[in-house]
Amino acid sequence: MSVHQSTPTVNLEAAKNLGLLPEEFEKIQSVLGRMPNFTELSIYSAMWSEHCSYKNSIVWLKSLPKEGPHMLVKAGEENAGLVDIGNGLGCAFKIESHNHPSALEPFQGAATGVGGINRDIFTMGARPIAQLNSLRFGDPKDKRTQWLVKGVVKGIGSYGNSFGIPTVGGETYFDECYSQNPLVNAFSAGIVETKNIIRAKASGTGNPVYIIGSATGKDGIHGASFASKDLNEDSANDIPAVQVGDPFQEKLLLEATMELAKTDALVGMQDMGAAGITCSTSEMSAGGGCGMRIELDKVPLRQSDMQPWEILLSESQERMLAVVKKGREAEVEAIFEKWDIHCVQIGEVTEGGQIEFLWKDEKIAQVLAESLVLGGGAPVYYREFREPAYFKEYQNFDIQSVAEPKDLKELAKKMMALPNIASKRFIYEQYDSMVGTVNMNTNNPSDASIVNLKDSNRALAMTVDCNSRYVHANPEIGTMIAVAEAARNISCSGGVPSAVTNCLNFGNPYNPEVYWQFVGAIKGMGKACEAFNTPVTGGNVSFYNQTVLKDRTEPVFPTPTIGMLGIIEDKSHCTSIPFKQKGDLIYMIGSSHNDISSSQYLAHLVGVSASPVPYFSLEEELANQEQLRMMIRAGILSSAHDVSEGGLFVCLMEKSIHSDLGFDITSDDSVRMDAFLFGESQSRIVVTVNPEKEDSFLDLMMLNGVEFDLLGHVTKGSIRIDDEEWGMVEDYASIYDSALQNDLKA
Helix, strand or coil, rough: CCCCCCCCCCHHHHHHHHCCCCCHHHHHHHCCCCCHHHHHHHHHHCCCCCHHCCCCHHHCCCCCCCCCCCECCCCCCCCCCEEEEEEEEEEEEEECHHHHHHHHCCHHHHHHHHHHHHHHHCCCEEEEEEEEEEEEEECCCCCCHHHHHHHHHHHHHHHHHHHHEEEEEEEEEEEEHHCCCEEEEEEEEEEEEHHHCCCCCCCCCCCCEEEEEEEECCCCHHHHCCCCCCCCCCHHHHHHHHCCCCCHHHHHHHHHHHHHHHCCCEEEEEECCCCCHHHHHHHHHHHHHHHHEEHHHHHCCCCCCCCCCHHHHHCCCEEEEEEEEECHHHHHHHHHHHCEEEEEEEEEEEECCCEEEEEEEEEEEEEEEHHHCCCCCCCCCCCCCCCCCHHHHHHCHHHHCCCCCCCCCHHHHHHHHHCCCCCHEEEEHEEEECCCCCCCCCCCCCCCCEEEEECCCCCCEEECCCHHHHHHHHHHHHHHHHHHHHHHHHHHHHEEEEEEEEEEECCCCCHHHHHHHHHHHHHHHHHHHHHHHCEEEEEEEECCEEEEEECEEEEEEEEEEEEEEEEECCCCCCCCCCCCCCEEEEEEEECCCCCCCHHHHHHHCCCCCCCCCCCCCCHHHHHHHHHHHHHHHHEEEEEEEECCHHHHHHHHHHHCCCCCCCCEECCCCCCCHHHHHHHCCCCEEEEECHHHHHHHHHHHHHCCCCCEEEEEEEEEEEEEEEEEEEEEEHHHHHHHHHHHHHCCCC
């Protein structure tokens, strides 16, 4: 059966309009041995887009460490990373972006990001138990930012709350570089019995292929291509590329999949995300070394006037592709009929690697699965990179150029009101954090989110972290800090860092200076992950995060968001942020430095944006975290909290605000007072110790040569620094609780 030559006409101009390079158009003709038709050209356009093929990033991603003591599958092998958490259980976890859709239609963009990441988890047979998110917006007083925040937060809450999975943590940052192009990164984790893991591979000639879930519509067509180009003044025309979600349908799909996973009728399953049917058929076929014969006229449709190529490329949500063992069709169909979900056979597995797409018995496309996919025939590029001029300029910063402030108390109050410091309570209170009763942080927050493993003495710690200002200042060291802070948050919570997923948000990869940032970030991530023995299980690359204006292009800060999973071996090790009682001693593990570089204080209160990354030593970080975990296991600490944005003062205030207890500390006269209070030098952790345990604390601290310092003690509610009254906790708490909400309503 020959392939029908569909309209419109295919030529180089048509290929360019679909985002293909001239050399890629030539390669397609070489692979096919003929001129492609429009449907085939559309298939290659989607699968060879940056979003699906990682063609501009894979050469560097391959350098990241992938081996570790808990790994059950390697990066890229399945829909999500999977690590062994003991007792026959695995944890599937992943983070992905939905940036461009959220920039145009924030509610649906964010909502479908949540839906998509959860499908990646449960198509592996894992029941999602927790969600986190990492969000970046522009100036909170800007009207567009306010519209984006409102829509994104509502979208996350609407989908996640309806789906019934708790949002247990996350981060929200504000910077003008994200004004037009927000970042919406969604993380999900789920638990699976290792014997019930579902693989994303097809096999078995003659086995039936099913489409499961919602009917297919025109939403999301060319969504993968849309995510692989710049945002500009015409991007509003791409709103049809934004998908529309239905969390209640996804909940039914989840329960049906969990029931199916308990049978042995399933060969493989994959979420129908980017590029829809095109992606799932090609990746499952290539993964299993087989082909498929797909009859598109059997696909359930929401709109009757859809063209075959539209059906292939639609990214309608809540859909999955499944390969079932021949002879077990009735059993599988009965499960989905019970849950009132479409389960329609649309094809079968074939020998060889060809995928044939038919429309009413006419072959409309035939492509080699392996030629489409990452790791197969998809193009791979080594892009030029060049150090930007600003990098050397940033190194010239001298702290002596900043006059030492006179009114530190006033600065402290301004610090608590900064958008990146102030409470995000009014955002996260829109999310259901308690459904499922696994969240252990509801009334006692920790640096990482702690999720209960029921019927076990273990728990999971998970976090998402990235200070993009640091990464902009120095991509390699800044990304090392992102990994280190994620690990520090898990260590402060009583866990042991286990594995990493990442969401790499950068500008245009064809810009050598942007690509230099990307390469540096990968190098830094690799070094830090090797040091912490936290292999990278997979994730997402999101390029083209920038706004193209008439006179210039503005990329966002390089933002390699780190999602890290840790294991709390014994729930008695769980350690929280708040002060516990008056009179407890306050110690800092690590040392102060005469450093205000890239701090919130320097950037937003002094007004200096050009400065290097703050002090960081990977060796010191590793030693401090190991020391901290030893102290926690010994049961010596009352609380722990890392020093991050805002410096030591903000760290202490967060411990105070969460406990209504104050602190009385003495400064370090070897460093400037603004550096001592507001500097963001890394690897520091503030802990509290009951005076009765101080001797044991000191004995253990002296074992490994880790630097530490007695800062002072916990008070009933007053703030004292160097024997001077700084007010009461409630004075700062009122600013901290209301500042950001007031900005967003301005």
